[in-house]
Amino acid sequence: xxxxxxxxxxxxxxxxxxxxxxxxxxxxxxxxxxxxxxxxxxxxxxxxxxxxxxxxxxxxxxxxxxxxxxxxxxxxxxxxxxxxxxxxxxxxxxxxxxxxxxxxxxxxxxxxxxxxxxxxxxxxxxxxxxxxxxxxxxxxxxxxxxxxxxxxxxxxxxxxxxxxxxxxxxxx
Amino acid sequence: xxxxxxxxxxxxxxxxxxxxxxxxxxxxxxxxxxxxxxxxxxxxxxxxxxxxxxxxxxxxxxxxxxxxxxxxxxxxxxxxxxxxxxxxxxxxxxxxxxxxxxxxxxxxxxxxxxxxxxxxxxxxxxxxxxxxxxxxxxxxxxxxxxxxxxxxxxxxxxxxxxxxxxxxxxxxxxxxxxx
Numbered sequence: 519x520x521x522x523x524x525x526x527x528x529x530x531x532x533x534x535x536x537x538x539x540x541x542x543x544x545x546x547x548x549x550x551x552x553x554x555x556x557x558x559x560x561x562x563x564x565x566x567x568x569x570x571x572x573x574x575x576x577x578x579x580x581x582x583x584x585x586x587x588x589x590x591x592x593x594x595x596x597x598x599x600x601x602x603x604x605x606x607x608x609x610x611x612x613x614x615x616x617x618x619x620x621x622x623x624x625x626x627x628x629x630x631x632x633x634x635x636x637x638x639x640x641x642x643x644x645x646x647x648x649x650x651x652x653x654x655x656x657x658x659x660x661x662x663x664x665x666x667x668x669x670x671x672x673x674x675x676x677x678x679x680x681x682x683x684x685x686x687x688x689x690x
Numbered sequence: 691x692x693x694x695x696x697x698x699x700x701x702x703x704x705x706x707x708x709x710x711x712x713x714x715x716x717x718x719x720x721x722x723x724x725x726x727x728x729x730x731x732x733x734x735x736x737x738x739x740x741x742x743x744x745x746x747x748x749x750x751x752x753x754x755x756x757x758x759x760x761x762x763x764x765x766x767x768x769x770x771x772x773x774x775x776x777x778x779x780x781x782x783x784x785x786x787x788x789x790x791x792x793x794x795x796x797x798x799x800x801x802x803x804x805x806x807x808x809x810x811x812x813x814x815x816x817x818x819x820x821x822x823x824x825x826x827x828x829x830x831x832x833x834x835x836x837x838x839x840x841x842x843x844x845x846x847x848x849x850x851x852x853x854x855x856x857x858x859x860x861x862x863x864x865x866x867x868x869x
Contacts, residue, residue: 570813571848572834587829590847597850602828603857655832656786656812690786690815690830 550628551620552672554613559682560672561585561612563665564619566686568647571597573655581643582618584611619643635674644669664688720753732798742775742798743843743852745836750802761810763802764837766795766818767854775799776855779820785810803835818855823862825855 565585569575575588575597584591585607586599591614598604620627626640638644642651648666649657659665664685671678727744734740746763749756762783766776779795783803791808795801795818813830834840837853845851856862 566829568832570829570832571840573832575848577848593847595847596845597848598828690813 548628549620549624550631552627552631553675553677554616556672556675556677557616558609558612559677559679560668561615562607563668563682563685564615565607565611567658567665567689568655569615581622582614584614586611630673631675635670638670638673641673717753720748723748724755734798738796738800738802739798742800743838745838746802747834747836747839751835752805758802759805760802760835761805761808762793762814762831762835762837763800764841764853765799766801766837767799767852768856769859770854770857771851772854776818776820779818779855782817782819783808783810784815784817786813787811818853820855821862823855827853 562585564574564583565587568581569583569585569588571588573579573588574581574583575585576582577589583589586595586597586604587607588597590597591608591611595605595608600606623642626642630636630638630640639648639650645651646653646655647657647659647669648661659669664681667678668682668685671681727741727748730741730744732740732742734742742765744765746760750758750760750763752759766779766781768774768776775797776795776799777797779799781793781795781801783791783793785791789808789810791803791810793801793803812833815830816827818825818827840849841852842849843852
């Protein structure tokens with residue numbers, strides 16, 4: 519009987535200990551994200567090809583793209599880059615687009631990045647851009663073209679900056 | 691048995707008529723968008739010169755009530771922040787396959803291309819011109835053929851304002867039409 523009482527008390531005590539101990543407030547569920555410092559050339563291409571005001575340059579979209587060719591982040595800015603009398607895409611806008619892309623499917627993004635960019639087609643935004651999945655904007659990129667290389671090289675950890683720049687001018 | 695049969699028939703008819711009524715009511719989102727346009731502020735009769743500055747494809751996008759179906763349409767102005775229409779200008783459209791289509795602007799600056807005239811592959815690039823002056827739209831049309839959906843009358847972070855040929859009369863050598 520004593521043993522039973524002891525065990526019951528121990529169980530209640532353990533339960534109370536577990537229930538009352540608070541979790542680590544600094545704990546985070548992380549995303550293995552592609553390198554933000556290598557994103558700007560990719561962000562410029564995504565703004566150029568996907569961010570027009572009638573496509574992903576809208577806050578109503580799951581994938582939101584900010585930049586000088588479309589939707590601006592700062593309410594004082596208006597669409598239009600510096601060569602049109604406006605202001606170029608800001609770092610805050612690249613940050614916002616980066617967060618939107620990475621945050622779309624964080625678990626899948628982690629998987630792709632952890633595998634050094636293998637199987638980028640696991641990401642919905644890649645499949646849609648290639649129209650391997652239904653995409654109202656059609657097939658914006660073709661696997662292996664300059665745009666595709668730009669995006670997949672970033673996912674692999676080494677952004678091909680030259681190819682990203684070339685894609686900006688080669689595709690309208 | 692007969693009363694039950696009558697009840698069932700009545701219920702079935704009510705349900706069927708209700709479903710038919712629901713189906714005939716159409717798309718409430720589209721209806722709301724059409725209603726939101728209100729009366730034509732220009733006072734023009736229905737036709738190529740009506741509703742300048744409004745999003746053409748709301749009514750002419752295939753869901754009515756406009757009978758003609760457009761693939762692209764809008765209103766172009768001479769100068770930034772001014773209401774003078776671009777009369778007798780040309781809107782040059784180039785699609786993703788490099789197919790081109792030119793369309794004139796009329797006496798109120800309106801232009802439109804019907805789906806019977808052209809079926810472009812988006813994205814579509816736009817240039818506007820008159821005489822020696824010309825202006826390229828900075829970004830492309832991704833999929834929305836209504837200029838005024840993006841080029842709203844109010845300039846802000848999500849609109850460059852209405853499309854125009856030149857910044858000022860002194861700038862008629864060329865300019866930017868805004869993204």
